[in-house]
Amino acid sequence: xxxxxxxxxxxxVLRRHNLGEADRILTLYTPGHGKLRAIAKGVRRPNSRLAxxxxxxSLTHFQLAVGRELDVVTQAETREPFRQxxxxxxxxxEAYYALDLVDRLTPERLENRGVYELLCALLRGLDAPRxxxxxxxxxxxxxxxxxxxxxxxxxxxxxxxxxxxxANYFSHLSGGxxxxxxxxxxxxxxxxxxxxxxxxxxLQRTTDLGHVRLVVAPALQGAVEAVLRAYIELLVERxxxxxxxxxxxxxxxxxxxxxxxxxxxxxxxx
Ligand SMILES: [Zn+2]
Numbered sequence: 001x002x003x004x005x006x007x008x009x010x011x012x013v014l015r016r017h018n019l020g021e022a023d024r025i026l027t028l029y030t031p032g033h034g035k036l037r038a039i040a041k042g043v044r045r046p047n048s049r050l051a052x053x054x055x056x057x058s059l060t061h062f063q064l065a066v067g068r069e070l071d072v073v074t075q076a077e078t079r080e081p082f083r084q085x086x087x088x089x090x091x092x093x094e095a096y097y098a099l100d101l102v103d104r105l106t107p108e109r110l111e112n113r114g115v116y117e118l119l120c121a122l123l124r125g126l127d128a129p130r131x132x133x134x135x136x137x138x139x140x141x142x143x144x145x146x147x148x149x150x151x152x153x154x155x156x157x158x159x160x161x162x163x164x165x166x167a168n169y170f171s172h173l174s175g176g177x178x179x180x181x182x183x184x185x186x187x188x189x190x191x192x193x194x195x196x197x198x199x200x201x202x203l204q205r206t207t208d209l210g211h212v213r214l215v216v217a218p219a220l221q222g223a224v225e226a227v228l229r230a231y232i233e234l235l236v237e238r239x240x241x242x243x244x245x246x247x248x249x250x251x252x253x254x255x256x257x258x259x260x261x262x263x264x265x266x267x268x269x270x
């Protein structure tokens with residue numbers, strides 16, 4: 001007789017995929033196991049005990065059985081449903097951005113409690129009566145830090161000189177700000193406006209989302225998001241090739257069959 005090993009964990013549901021007639025594959029982010037995928041059998045049947053307890057964005061307590069490939073959800077009970085997050089499109093899109101970011105930047109089964117706590121903090125912040133305008137950028141700045149990619153915003157990444165307000169640069173490749181002297185010598189560096197840098201620094205030093213009270217013009221908000229997005233895209237492509245990136249590599253490989261020593265292909269297609 002096969003013995004079933006069970007374990008319990010809280011988790012945020014990052015993603016759901018339908019499988020077959022009535023099942024779903026859930027991507028969960030847990031405090032003790034990092035990201036993991038599990039199967040919820042029969043969850044799409046109307047009489048399923050699990051239905052309603054495995055919603056996207058919710059904080060749920062799970063009991064899982066260790067499976068050969070995927071673990072299997074045996075029980076699920078919603079702890080915090082974050083109803084407001086699902087009820088309002090703007091909050092939903094902020095939460096979706098954050099969940100997608102975590103899904104793309106984290107490997108499976110690598111514990112990172114900081115990331116889990118940031119997810120909980122973001123969803124609670126977005127569920128509050130007044131959600132902060134800069135929630136997604138706050139989340140991105142801090143989750144990058146929790147994953148070891150903290151953007152360097154106060155010292156030049158090249159010469160370590162303190163960054164003063166002025167004609168500074170940001171380099172996604174170097175992971176931070178360059179001073180007016182070093183910036184022009186780094187090909188990947190782009191000018192960063194003083195206001196954008198100020199907002200990023202404010203977000204980085206405000207560790208509690210509830211204390212983020214800054215309200216900025218939409219153009220400045222967009223510029224801050226663009227700097228973070230470009231940095232994150234670079235990390236995703238470098239560390240964790242996504243399907244789209246792998247497709248591009250495969251396409252490039254087909255177009256250039258005589259380039260076996262291409263370092264990008266060698267690194268990206270592992
Ligand atoms: Zn410098």
